[in-house]
Amino acid sequence: ETGVTQTPRHLVMGMTNKKSLKCEQHLGHNAMYWYKQSAKKPLELMFVYNFKEQTENNSVPSRFSPECPNSSHLFLHLHTLQPEDSALYLCASSQVGGGLENEQFFGPGTRLTVL
Amino acid sequence: AQSVTQLDSHVSVSEGTPVLLRCNYSSSYSPSLFWYVQHPNKGLQLLLKYTSAATLVKGINGFEAEFKKSETSFHLTKPSAHMSDAAEYFCVVRVPNGKLTFGQGTILTVHP
Numbered sequence: 001e002t003g004v005t006q007t008p009r010h011l012v013m014g015m016t017n018k019k020s021l022k023c024e025q026h027l028g029h030n031a032m033y034w035y036k037q038s039a040k041k042p043l044e045l046m047f048v049y050n051f052k053e054q055t056e057n058n059s060v061p062s063r064f065s066p067e068c069p070n071s072s073h074l075f076l077h078l079h080t081l082q083p084e085d086s087a088l089y090l091c092a093s094s095q096v097g098g099g100l101e102n103e104q105f106f107g108p109g110t111r112l113t114v115l
Numbered sequence: 116a117q118s119v120t121q122l123d124s125h126v127s128v129s130e131g132t133p134v135l136l137r138c139n140y141s142s143s144y145s146p147s148l149f150w151y152v153q154h155p156n157k158g159l160q161l162l163l164k165y166t167s168a169a170t171l172v173k174g175i176n177g178f179e180a181e182f183k184k185s186e187t188s189f190h191l192t193k194p195s196a197h198m199s200d201a202a203e204y205f206c207v208v209r210v211p212n213g214k215l216t217f218g219q220g221t222i223l224t225v226h227p
Contacts, residue, residue, distance in 0.1 A: 004158070031213075042119075043205070043217040056214075090158060096213060103149060104215065106158035 003027065004107035006091050012113045013081065021076040021110045023091030031096045032074040033104065034066060037088040049074060050096060081114045088112070117142040117208050121218035129226045134178075134193040136221045138206030141187060148189045149207040150180055153220075159205065165189065176200070201225045 004025045013019050025032060034046040048056035049068040063085075065077040074091055088111050092104040122137040140146060147166045151159040163174025170182040176199075180191045189206060206218040 006158075040219075042219045043215075045215065048213075092159075094213075103161050103164055106151075106160070108156070108158040111156075 004091060004093055004105050006089075006107040006110050008110060009108065010111045010113075012115065013078070014115050015081060015083070017081075018077070018079040020078065021089055021091075021112075023074040023076075023107055025072055025074075025091075025093035025105070025107075027093055027095075027105060029093040029095045029105075030071050031094050032068060032071070033092040033094075034074065034076055035090040035092065037090055037109070039087075043090070047076075078112075081112075083114050086112055086114045117144070117146065117210050117216050119206050119208050119216050119218040121204075121206050121221050123221050124219065125222045125224065127224040127226065128196045130198055131195050134191070134196045134200065134223065136191040136204050136206075136223065138189045138191065138218060139187055140189060140206070140208045142208055142210060144210050147209040148180075148182060149209065149215075150174065150178070150189075150191050151205045151207060152202045153205065154202045162191070162204075196223075196225045198225050198227065 007022045031050045033048050036044045045058050046060045047066045052068045063080050067075040088109045090109045091107040094104040095102045118141050120139045149164045150162040152162050153159045162178050163172045165172045165182045173179045178193045203220045203222050205220050208216050
């Protein structure tokens with residue numbers, strides 16, 4: 001595997017379900033991100049992790065719970081979601097620090113549908 | 116604060132004709148600017164980036180963009196469109212803390 005991978009690619013869940021999205025980066029980066037891409041809206045940054053520590057939470061509802069057990073893996077735990085949470089969830093990674101801020105590399109996304 | 120405006124939500128061209136996707140930005144800092152492309156059911160792929168070096172930036176697949184500070188623009192161009200260029204394109208500004216702000220995207224359609 002190379003780059004940034006995400007599983008599952010598609011997920012359909014009911015509002016009472018609990019599910020998790022997984023992201024893995026094989027690039028040796030030290031920062032990972034979750035974005036939400038809804039129809040007709042710009043990408044919205046949800047969470048940022050630098051060196052496994054959460055450094056940004058853009059007022060995301062608590063029904064979304066991120067987890068970063070190590071610098072290569074990032075999860076997004078979902079529970080009691082609403083239909084308006086249906087979107088494409090994109091994971092990205094980058095190398096930060098040392099005076100450099102390199103571009104973010106994106107995974108293919110998980111298409112989430114909440115019924 | 117920074118913002119990005121992509122001036123066209125849809126652009127349609129014929130194969131072999133030039134492509135112009137327009138982007139204007141505002142930033143309190145000296146920004147880094149990017150263009151990403153997203154093909155259907157795929158993640159975002161970096162096309163090119165401007166990071167205060169040469170103002171004319173060449174990217175992959177024959178795309179290039181010119182940073183014009185006086186016009187606060189970073190328009191994406193390609194001399195000759197190919198069918199495989201059909202996708203959605205995002206202009207992105209990055210500020211020193213690393214935060215990215217995305218434009219709303221421009222869907223490029225290429226007709227045979």
